[in-house]
Amino acid sequence: MNESGRATLTGLGLGTVAVLLYRRWMRELPCPNAPTSSNPTKQGFSIKVASSHWDVIVIGSGVGGLTAAALLAKEGKKVLVLEQHDIAGGNLHTFTEKGYEFDTGLHYVGGKIGNKKSPLRRQLDYVTDGQVEWERMDDVYDVAIVDDERFNFHSDWTVLKSELKQKFPQECTAIDAFFGLVSKTTQLFPVFIVLKRLPGPIFRLCLRFFSSSLGIFAKTTKEVLESITSNPKLTGVLSYAYGDYGETPSRGAFAMHSLIYTHYEGGAYYPVGGPLKVATSIIEVIEKWNGKVFVRAPVSSILIDDRNRAIGVEVKGKQIFANTIISSVGAPSTFGKLLPAKHQGLVSPIIEAMKNDKIASNMTLMSMFVGINDPDGSLDLPKQNLWIYSSWELDANMDKFKEDFKKPASFFISFSSAKDPTYKTRNPGKQVALVIGPGFFDHVENFQNKRVKHRGDEYEAIKKEWENMFMDVLLKEFPFLRDRIDFVEFGTALSNDFYLGTHRGAVYGLAHTPERFLQQWLRPKTPISNLYLTGQDVCSCGIGGALIGGYLCAYDVSPKCFLRTASLLG
Ligand SMILES: Cc1cc2nc3c(=O)[nH]c(=O)nc-3n(C[C@H](O)[C@H](O)[C@H](O)COP(=O)(O)OP(=O)(O)OC[C@H]3O[C@@H](n4cnc5c(N)ncnc54)[C@H](O)[C@@H]3O)c2cc1C
Numbered sequence: 001m002n003e004s005g006r007a008t009l010t011g012l013g014l015g016t017v018a019v020l021l022y023r024r025w026m027r028e029l030p031c032p033n034a035p036t037s038s039n040p041t042k043q044g045f046s047i048k049v050a051s052s053h054w055d056v057i058v059i060g061s062g063v064g065g066l067t068a069a070a071l072l073a074k075e076g077k078k079v080l081v082l083e084q085h086d087i088a089g090g091n092l093h094t095f096t097e098k099g100y101e102f103d104t105g106l107h108y109v110g111g112k113i114g115n116k117k118s119p120l121r122r123q124l125d126y127v128t129d130g131q132v133e134w135e136r137m138d139d140v141y142d143v144a145i146v147d148d149e150r151f152n153f154h155s156d157w158t159v160l161k162s163e164l165k166q167k168f169p170q171e172c173t174a175i176d177a178f179f180g181l182v183s184k185t186t187q188l189f190p191v192f193i194v195l196k197r198l199p200g201p202i203f204r205l206c207l208r209f210f211s212s213s214l215g216i217f218a219k220t221t222k223e224v225l226e227s228i229t230s231n232p233k234l235t236g237v238l239s240y241a242y243g244d245y246g247e248t249p250s251r252g253a254f255a256m257h258s259l260i261y262t263h264y265e266g267g268a269y270y271p272v273g274g275p276l277k278v279a280t281s282i283i284e285v286i287e288k289w290n291g292k293v294f295v296r297a298p299v300s301s302i303l304i305d306d307r308n309r310a311i312g313v314e315v316k317g318k319q320i321f322a323n324t325i326i327s328s329v330g331a332p333s334t335f336g337k338l339l340p341a342k343h344q345g346l347v348s349p350i351i352e353a354m355k356n357d358k359i360a361s362n363m364t365l366m367s368m369f370v371g372i373n374d375p376d377g378s379l380d381l382p383k384q385n386l387w388i389y390s391s392w393e394l395d396a397n398m399d400k401f402k403e404d405f406k407k408p409a410s411f412f413i414s415f416s417s418a419k420d421p422t423y424k425t426r427n428p429g430k431q432v433a434l435v436i437g438p439g440f441f442d443h444v445e446n447f448q449n450k451r452v453k454h455r456g457d458e459y460e461a462i463k464k465e466w467e468n469m470f471m472d473v474l475l476k477e478f479p480f481l482r483d484r485i486d487f488v489e490f491g492t493a494l495s496n497d498f499y500l501g502t503h504r505g506a507v508y509g510l511a512h513t514p515e516r517f518l519q520q521w522l523r524p525k526t527p528i529s530n531l532y533l534t535g536q537d538v539c540s541c542g543i544g545g546a547l548i549g550g551y552l553c554a555y556d557v558s559p560k561c562f563l564r565t566a567s568l569l570g
Contacts (some may be wrong), residue, residue, distance in 0.1 A: 062090025064535025067550025121568025236392025364505030371487030
């Protein structure tokens with residue numbers, strides 16, 4: 001055999017060995033166990049876990065934390081999830097009062113999740129082992145209302161656009177332009193996320209070089225809408241869904257607004273069995289892969305060694321060690337609260353950036369939970385959400401509310417008992433309504449240091465005023481509920497801090513403004529070795545956004561996980 005023949009043979013041999021080694025490295029690990037606990041979302045923290053060394057500790061058990069945990073557990077890593085509340089799931093958690101089961105932070109999910117082949121569904125199925133089914137809501141999934149004028153948001157954009165054009169016959173071009181920009185911006189979003197991972201100067205150069213397309217990421221919803229229409233009512237109507245990410249049109253990023261529109265194109269869905277079913281299913285996967293999820297485990301600090309590496313966490317005075325620490329509790333709490341003061345200098349540019357009012361969230365949500373008596377199960381409630389505003393001037397509504405807590409800016413009404421086909425069998429004779437509205441931490445700040453449920457008469461009186469206003473709105477839309485209301489509970493920004501461990505009630509994390517999206521440090525890898533972020537601050541809020549945050553985080557921790565699951569990204 002001549003020289004070149006030998007070289008070809010050697011090349012082939014090496015190539016074959018490389019392929020075999022790669023396939024061995026990437027082989028599916030056999031799933032070691034059946035789930036270990038009978039009530040996965042309620043496993044109380046045991047001090048015994050402190051004696052083990054873990055590969056990964058995840059702080060917080062929202063969808064972002066659980067997703068990262070499940071992905072890494074499936075890679076064979078020994079994973080521990082620590083949750084401060086007495087139930088796991090974060091915004092996926094539900095609670096039961098007087099026999100009524102209430103959801104908290106999931107009222108609809110889009111992303112064509114009803115279709116088993118859609119990327120979002122495949123991503124979720126991977127971390128739940130396909131245990132969650134999704135019920136489609138009405139074709140008109142959202143209705144936006146001012147006074148008695150209603151705008152239906154139909155999952156079929158042809159119908160949606162045609163109905164909008166009937167209501168605004170002079171604005172057909174603007175409506176087409178809006179939906180065109182929404183689609184284009186959503187398509188660019190993954191490109192933008194990838195570019196953000198490049199070194200800072202290259203990222204900025206890309207922004208400048210491709211400014212004609214990427215420039216949209218620096219724009220607010222209001223700026224974009226004002227460039228295509230001068231009709232303030234149309235601007236208000238097209239901005240109606242800002243409540244899904246918490247920033248009014250003058251602050252909110254058009255990129256985020258676009259994501260919300262396209263997310264629900266094709267339909268909105270609700271998990272069969274309720275949102276807790278999602279959390280339970282992911283935890284079962286974590287347990288199958290030898291991981292643990294403990295509640296009543298408030299992490300008080302992240303341990304940093306003398307080489308500035310994250311090496312563990314402290315819970316109830318006990319230190320627990322791990323090679324990798326993942327925080328799902330948001331950047332402000334991670335860097336400003338859990339990182340010991342003496343190490344905060346390591347992230348001082350981030351702490352400084354978060355002081356910017358355009359990056360810190362200044363809005364929270366308040367929720368009224370209503371139990372409805374329905375002894376014979378005959379009440380027919382809609383499988384859609386209502387968004388009710390005092391006027392189409394959405395920014396002005398919010399400004400007025402900020403000044404005067406008695407003038408709420410908007411209301412969102414939803415009936416989870418109507419959306420979940422198993423609700424009535426699981427909770428016979430009961431239905432529930434949830435009314436949500438924006439809130440400001442400033443309105444309740446004075447009461448933050450008082451004990452939960454004992455915050456005093458003044459706080460109770462303010463809450464009662466809000467409750468009455470929320471109830472009036474619910475009964476105006478659904479007067480037949482008046483004699484059926486059996487239970488009411490009202491939660492403010494302080495409830496969010498207590499039950500969800502939020503920072504100043506900011507349930508959506510950092511503000512979804514253009515300034516936020518341009519922050520390069522908002523990604524899983526932090527400046528501190530072995531410390532990563534997951535959840536809604538990584539990419540965006542929303543169940544889908546936090547789930548993607550979990551995937552991106554797991555990819556940074558384990559490149560193998562990326563190779564194994566990249567096809568799920570769609
Ligand atoms: C009222 C409301 C309605 C919503 N409706 C929808 C909707 O219909 N559709 C949708 O897609 N999205 C919705 N969202 C948004 C969505 O729920 C969130 O964006 C998403 O769940 C965030 O997930 P996460 O994992 O980032 O954080 P979270 O779910 O907030 O989880 C963080 C967890 O960390 C825990 N924690 C905090 N501090 C500590 C600590 N020190 N130690 C241990 N644990 C800690 C918290 O208790 C919490 O469980 C809604 C949100 C709210 C508040």
